[in-house]
Amino acid sequence: METPIVQAGADVGMRRMSAVLPVYAGTIFLSAFLLFGIQPMFAKMVLPKLGGSPAVWSTAMVFFQAILLAGYAYAHWLVGRFSVRRAALIHIALMIVVVATSLPIGIAAGFERPPQQGEFAWLLLLFAVSVGLPFFAVSANGPLLQAWFARTGHAHARDPYFLYAASNIGSFLALLAYPFVVEPTLRLATQASAWAWGFGLLLAGITACAGLCVGRPAGRLDTMPLVAEPIPASRKLHWLVLAFVPSGLLVAVTAHISTDVASGPLLWVAPLALFLLTFVIVFQRRPLLRHGWMLNTQLLLILGYMVVMVFNPPLGWGGELVLHLAILFVTAMVAHGELARLRPSAAALTGFYLWMSLGGVLGGVFAALLAPLLFNSVAEYPILIVAGMLCRPSFTSLRPSRLQGAVLAGLAIVGAGALVSHEASRTDMVRSFFGVHRISETPDGRFRILSHGSTVHGAQRLRQDDGTLVSGRPEPLTYYFTGGxxxxxxxxxxxxxxxxxxxxxxxxxxxxxxxxxxxxxxxxxxxxxxxxxxxxxxxxxxxxxxxxxxxxxxxxxxxxxxxxxxxxxxxxxxxxxxxxxxxxxxxxxxxxxxxxxxxxxxxxxxxxxxxxxxxxxxxxxxxxxxxxxxxxxxxxxxxxxxxxxxxxxxxxxxxxxxxxxxxxxxxxxxxxxxxxxxxxxxxxxxxxxxxxxxxxxxxxxxx
CATH class of the missing domain: 3.40.50.150 (Vaccinia Virus protein VP39)
Known part of the structure; x- marks a missing residue:
């Protein structure tokens, strides 16, 4: 018969174990919500400093992706070098420093006006000084807490990846909440104060998570650093590519639908929401959408895309929008599904997320920064659709010989060079950092039109109604005609x-x-x-x-x-x-x-x-x-x-x-x-x- 002390200890252990999952899931959810909440909030603070230039948003994206990668590397370092107890002390100390030095979020002193030159570097420095430390501290929590959960002794500790779904649900809700709830109701000062209170709550949650892990009664798991299984370089490269493709496709689809399908405010919300939703689904313990379904659906969508490109059926902008968003969603489901299928054991969890983050950064840099320099149209979109097909297991399992690999690489280089050369010679489109400008003529040849996306920015008459060429001073048209x-x-x-x-x-x-x-x-x-x-x-x-x-x-x-x-x-x-x-x-x-x-x-x-x-x-x-x-x-x-x-x-x-x-x-x-x-x-x-x-x-x- 158990003594009262033993029984009391068992009861405490049961209560502790029952608290593990909700505390970890809630803390990871809050961390992701704050992570996605700080990005639009601070970018909005900075907009007037640089006149609201779209470069602010692009620079913000590059900065936050880079710091996210740094946060994942920091989490990987903590898990691989220190016990949970010591890692928790280091991380909690970092968060206390953030509370003492960086909250509430605001523009750092000395950045009242940007320089006449070097705005990009100035803006990166502004982000780093103002929000670099808070974002870095929050960005590490996803992989770090999952690694700690793996050592709690919970029934699901062997496979903590389902908590990544909780993380992306937080990101998803923060994404939707900012334009629809936060921005219309709260001033920036109130948003910054609310974020600071949320950070304080996050600090308490992380402390509780560490306590639940360190306080487990049996074993020495909380006193030793986690030793990761050896991962071959080819597998790490595979993870990187599987993260690269959907990340680049996210940017490319957003550019394509806003350039060639429909122009509208907040159009970036739908692609990004679908992108985050794929992580929620594939990292569930029992995904709602089976991986095999997505592999079959991808083939059907690619066939539909080819039909649209060749025959141009009258889908209307709504039908095209659905098609392209479906391509993004299913391609991301395939690539992220492969990532979930090929994930390592919990011991290598932080390294897995580190390579995923690196692939995401490289994909975003390719589509957001390199593609506008290389292409006059949104040519990266079909390229990444093809790359999405290569993420299928039927392709990734192929093992070509060295000669075959060299031939394929040579063909890819020649094809890429030909595409870049063709894009550089185009005169009907001009692409800049601010978008794609299309110069076209009406079917009857009477007008030449300049458009950005689906918005007409001006037109000039080339021919009279009888087909004769116009001569003399041009007549102002569109919104600027005399009498308007x-x-x-x-x-x-x-x-x-x-x-x-x-x-x-x-x-x-x-x-x-x-x-x-x-x-x-x-x-x-x-x-x-x-x-x-x-x-x-x-x-x-x-x-x-x-x-x-x-x-x-x-x-x-x-x-x-x-x-x-x-x-x-x-x-x-x-x-x-x-x-x-x-x-x-x-x-x-x-x-x-x-x-x-x-x-x-x-x-x-x-x-x-x-x-x-x-x-x-x-x-x-x-x-x-x-x-x-x-x-x-x-x-x-x-x-x-x-x-x-x-x-x-x-x-x-x-x-x-x-x-x-x-x-x-x-x-x-x-x-x-x-x-x-x-x-x-x-x-x-x-x-x-x-x-x-x-x-x-x-x-x-x-x-």
């Missing part, structure tokens, strides 16, 4: 100031159509973030607006939120902000801080003209609320498009004018536009707060 809202607003402001304007700042170049609204004696200067757009607009073989209407125009390259800040205060008569397409809009150009900047640069009777046409977002109420919060007056037109105008490439734009109270907006605006009385129901936007989801919802809601 933009042209009328400029004319009205000009009339209110005696018939002429002095200095004008125009943000966004497009095809240069807007330059044909300038008049003799006016000083127009264009601000453009993408040098490739300037090269396209000034190339007379492509578009002739600037050469015909304003051949001596000055261009300022860079994001206007920064470059416009260098203009002399009180020097401008008019600022035209023409940067809001149907893609992810530059929010920083529509905030209260942006309006305050515009007003500083304008003369007392100056005006801001905002082109706010957008298929996906309703921005008029944002202008109204933000202007009212700054004590300004706003006027907005409601465009009416006829079928005849659309056929003639005259696209009536929605335009807002913002002025100081009492300033005359001019005769046309006062007669046909609506003055916005009061702030309205929408909350004003600022660098600290912007509700993009609300703008989308208002656009979708019945009028």
């Amino acid at each position: 809202g933009i042209a009328d607003a400029i004319h009205s402001v000009r009339q209110a100031r005696g018939g002429t304007l002095g200095a004008v700042a125009a943000i966004g170049v497009g095809t240069g159509s807007l330059s044909c609204q300038a008049r003799s004696g006016e000083d127009w200067r264009f601000y453009e973030i993408d040098p490739a757009v300037i090269r396209i607009a000034t190339d007379p073989a492509r578009f002739g607006f600037l050469n015909a209407c304003a051949p001596s125009t000055d261009f300022v390259i860079g994001d206007a939120r920064l470059t416009l800040g260098d203009a002399r205060d009180g020097s401008l008569d008019l600022i035209v902000v023409d940067a809001f397409s149907s893609d992810a809009i530059p929010v920083h150009l529509l905030t209260g801080e942006a309006l305050a900047l515009y007003m500083r640069k304008l003369k007392p009777d100056g005006a801001v003209l905002l082109h706010i046409s957008n298929r996906n977002m309703e921005l008029g109420s944002v202008v109204r609320a933000t202007a009212a919060a700054q004590g300004l007056t706003s006027w907005i037109n409601e465009p009416v498009r006829s079928a005849a105008d659309v056929q003639a490439m005259r696209l009536a734009p929605k335009v807002a004018i913002v002025l100081r109270p009492g300033v005359d907006p001019g005769p046309i605006i006062a007669g046909s536009w609506q003055e916005q009385a009061g702030p309205g129901p929408t909350r004003p936007w600022s660098d600290d707060y912007a509700d993009v989801i609300g703008a989308i919802w208002r656009q979708l809601s019945p009028k």
